[in-house]
Amino acid sequence: xxxxxILGTGNVAKHLFDAFMAQKGVKVVQVYGRNEKGxxxxxxxxxxxxxxxxxxxxxxxxxxISDDAIAKVSTLLDLQQGLVVHTxxxxxxxxxxxxxxxxxxxxxxxxxxGRKVDFKEIPICIEAETEADYELLGRLASSLxxxxxxxxxxxxxxxxxxxxxxNNFSNHMYHLAHEFCDQNGVxxxxxxxxxxxxxxxxxxxxxxxxxTGPARRNDKGTLKKQRSxxxxxxxxxxxKLLSKSIAKTYGKKL
Amino acid sequence: xxxxxILGTGNVAKHLFDAFMAQKGVKVVQVYGRNEKGxxxxxxxxxxxxxxxxxxxxxxxxxxISDDAIAKVSTLLDLQQGLVVHTxxxxxxxxxxxxxxxxxxxxxxxxxxGRKVDFKEIPICIEAETEADYELLGRLASSLxxxxxxxxxxxxxxxxxxxxxxNNFSNHMYHLAHEFCDQNGVxxxxxxxxxxxxxxxxxxxxxxxxxTGPARRNDKGTLKKQRSxxxxxxxxxxxKLLSKSIAKTYGKKL
Numbered sequence: 001x002x003x004x005x006i007l008g009t010g011n012v013a014k015h016l017f018d019a020f021m022a023q024k025g026v027k028v029v030q031v032y033g034r035n036e037k038g039x040x041x042x043x044x045x046x047x048x049x050x051x052x053x054x055x056x057x058x059x060x061x062x063x064x065i066s067d068d069a070i071a072k073v074s075t076l077l078d079l080q081q082g083l084v085v086h087t088x089x090x091x092x093x094x095x096x097x098x099x100x101x102x103x104x105x106x107x108x109x110x111x112x113x114g115r116k117v118d119f120k121e122i123p124i125c126i127e128a129e130t131e132a133d134y135e136l137l138g139r140l141a142s143s144l145x146x147x148x149x150x151x152x153x154x155x156x157x158x159x160x161x162x163x164x165x166x167n168n169f170s171n172h173m174y175h176l177a178h179e180f181c182d183q184n185g186v187x188x189x190x191x192x193x194x195x196x197x198x199x200x201x202x203x204x205x206x207x208x209x210x211x212t213g214p215a216r217r218n219d220k221g222t223l224k225k226q227r228s229x230x231x232x233x234x235x236x237x238x239x240k241l242l243s244k245s246i247a248k249t250y251g252k253k254l
Numbered sequence: 255x256x257x258x259x260i261l262g263t264g265n266v267a268k269h270l271f272d273a274f275m276a277q278k279g280v281k282v283v284q285v286y287g288r289n290e291k292g293x294x295x296x297x298x299x300x301x302x303x304x305x306x307x308x309x310x311x312x313x314x315x316x317x318x319i320s321d322d323a324i325a326k327v328s329t330l331l332d333l334q335q336g337l338v339v340h341t342x343x344x345x346x347x348x349x350x351x352x353x354x355x356x357x358x359x360x361x362x363x364x365x366x367x368g369r370k371v372d373f374k375e376i377p378i379c380i381e382a383e384t385e386a387d388y389e390l391l392g393r394l395a396s397s398l399x400x401x402x403x404x405x406x407x408x409x410x411x412x413x414x415x416x417x418x419x420x421n422n423f424s425n426h427m428y429h430l431a432h433e434f435c436d437q438n439g440v441x442x443x444x445x446x447x448x449x450x451x452x453x454x455x456x457x458x459x460x461x462x463x464x465x466t467g468p469a470r471r472n473d474k475g476t477l478k479k480q481r482s483x484x485x486x487x488x489x490x491x492x493x494k495l496l497s498k499s500i501a502k503t504y505g506k507k508l
Contacts, residue, residue: 067476090476109448110466115458117451123444149444158438159445161480166431166445167452168467169496170424175461175503177420184412190377190403191413191420192457194363197371198421199453203446204369207429212364213422222321222344226415234499241495242423245488249429 002140005030005056007073008064009038011111012087016064017042019119023143030056052076060085060140062105063096071095083133089160092153093127103128103137106156107145110167123147125156176235183231208249215246256394259284259310261327262318263292265365266341270318271296273373277397284310306330314339314394316359317350325349337387343414346407347381357382357391360410361399364421377401379410430489437485462503469500 004020006013006028013031020026021043031048032055033039039048047056052073055061061079063070063086070086074096077084084096085103096102104127109117124141126148128134134150141148151159174195181188201210214222223243230236247253258280260267267285274280275297285302286309287293293302301310306327309315315333317324317340324340328350331338338350339357350356358381363371378395380402382388388404395402405413428449435442455464468476477497484490501507 090479108444110451110455112455112459112464115455121447123447125444147444149441151440155438155440157483158434159440161483162431162434162438162440162442163445163448164467164480165427165434165493166449168465168469168500169430170427170449171452171456171461171465172496172500172503173419173424173427174456175465176423176499177416178461180412180416180419184409184416186405186409186413186416187403188416188460190362190379190401191417193375193377194417195420195424195453195456197364198425199449201364201366201369202425202428202449205366207425207432210366211422211425211429213418215422225344226418229411229415234502238495238499239419241492242426245430245492246422246426248488249426 002026002060002136002143003029003058004140005032005058005061006064007032007055007061009033009041010064010066011113012107013062013064014041014113015111015117015119016062016087016107017046019144021046025143026140029058053078055079058082059136060103060105062087067091074100083128083136085128085137089125089163090157092157093129094153101129101133103133104153104156105137105141106151106160108159108163110163119144120146123149125149125151125159127152127156176238180230180235211246211249213246215243216250218247218250218252256280256314256390256397257283257312258394259286259312259315260318261286261309261315263287263295264318264320265367266361267316267318268295268367269365269371269373270316270341270361271300273398275300279397280394283312307332309333312336313390314357314359316341321345328354337382337390339382339391343379343417344411346411347383348407355383355387357387358407358410359391359395360405360414362413362417364417373398374400377403379403379405379413381406381410430492434484434489465500465503467500469497470504472501472504472506 020028028046031042061084067088070091084100085105089106093102093104106125107122109122124145126137126141128137178188227239274282282300285296315338321342324345338354339359343360347356347358360379361376363376378399380391380395382391432442481493
């Protein structure tokens with residue numbers, strides 16, 4: 001049995017809590033949150049506290065809090081034993097106090113409140129300082145996911161930035177498409193199957209090979225016509241730069 | 255029974271052919287292609303021709319050919335009856351010769367050779383000139399899809415451009431993420447579940463609401479740090495412009 005304390009009450013904390021509660025080999029012995037209100041959503045069977053000096057003993061302490069708070073909150077901890085980990089992609093392991101056994105437990109997914117995810121498929125990137133800690137953290141991660149990856153802080157930071165491109169930026173493309181649909185009186189919902197298929201396709205072929213469209217074909221006529229149809233300066237500027245970037249990827253110059 | 259002639263041997267033609275062959279109420283009476291080689295992938299039970307003056311009689315003639323070829327090939331046709339439609343998002347219906355009953359049959363999906371798609375979920379946008387043609391084209395479209403939408407040429411053109419953003423541009427974001435992963439020795443495959451979830455999420459919430467990340471939070475420190483980590487000028491320029499565009503969407507200025 002691995003005893004765990006979760007520190008934090010946000011989306012990552014809640015999703016990890018729910019996932020651990022469904023495992024036989026893991027026990028959440030306590031949840032810590034700055035205020036009582038945030039703690040109210042955690043199940044009635046699990047002790048909670050808003051007093052950081054009253055943290056229970058555990059094998060692993062998981063700081064599922066915002067990047068900015070990691071250094072500060074971890075300094076306030078007064079623990080006798082156990083492994084302290086955070087869940088951030090971009091913060092190095094060494095941001096945690098040296099006096100503790102340190103580690104990272106980074107689930108690579110975008111968590112939304114109230115939206116269930118299948119942890120089995122979510123890669124969990126772990127980092128630790130000793131063999132024993134790797135073993136412990138690996139066991140915890142494997143209880144949730146089929147994809148546990150050992151990764152140092154530098155690689156994790158790179159992966160996190162790649163995730164910004166793949167998630168934040170592609171979602172913004174969806175938003176631009178939505179905005180343009182609204183401006184032209186067509187339903188964005190019609191694009192759902194296409195968006196789905198675009199995301200599915202790169203499970204089988206690289207995005208390099210999956211690319212289609214006028215910019216890849218270097219079809220200057222269509223590119224010019226489409227750009228002229230856009231409504232705002234922002235749309236036009238993005239359309240131009242993205243088309244250029246795509247053309248460049250295939251060795252062409254617009 | 256609706257009798258159909260398919261003109262074209264590319265991805266759209268092949269996918270439509272396979273889909274129609276599985277329907278009881280539709281018969282593909284002939285496939286036309288410029289050359290014999292392209293025609294060889296069409297089933298042995300269906301007559302084919304590479305002679306445009308030998309097109310069989312049918313209720314609907316579907317020009318599933320490239321945008322550039324639509325006007326030219328349709329002029330070469332010499333038909334006695336029936337409805338002539340093309341499958342393009344960006345070409346107006348009126349690009350077809352006036353002497354025929356004209357229409358558009360535009361399935362909104364990105365077709366890849368050898369990759370099966372579920373036509374039931376693909377929106378098919380139709381346009382015609384008469385009630386009777388709308389009825390016929392609507393019946394054909396409904397045989398394949400649960401989402402048949404009547405749409406004029408202007409709306410369809412807008413939808414097509416929105417599809418470029420939602421498909422071509424988001425795929426390019428995946429490519430940039432892939433490139434950055436390769437540059438940093440981490441596996442792009444780790445991002446697959448995140449990409450999937452990002453695409454799934456907008457089925458339930460708008461991309462506006464689904465947006466996360468440093469640009470939405472207007473977290474200037476993280477944005478600056480991430481940008482400095484990018485390897486190429488192209489990556490940096492895109493990162494900056496996309497972050498700006500996201501911040502602007504939420505009423506902030508970077």
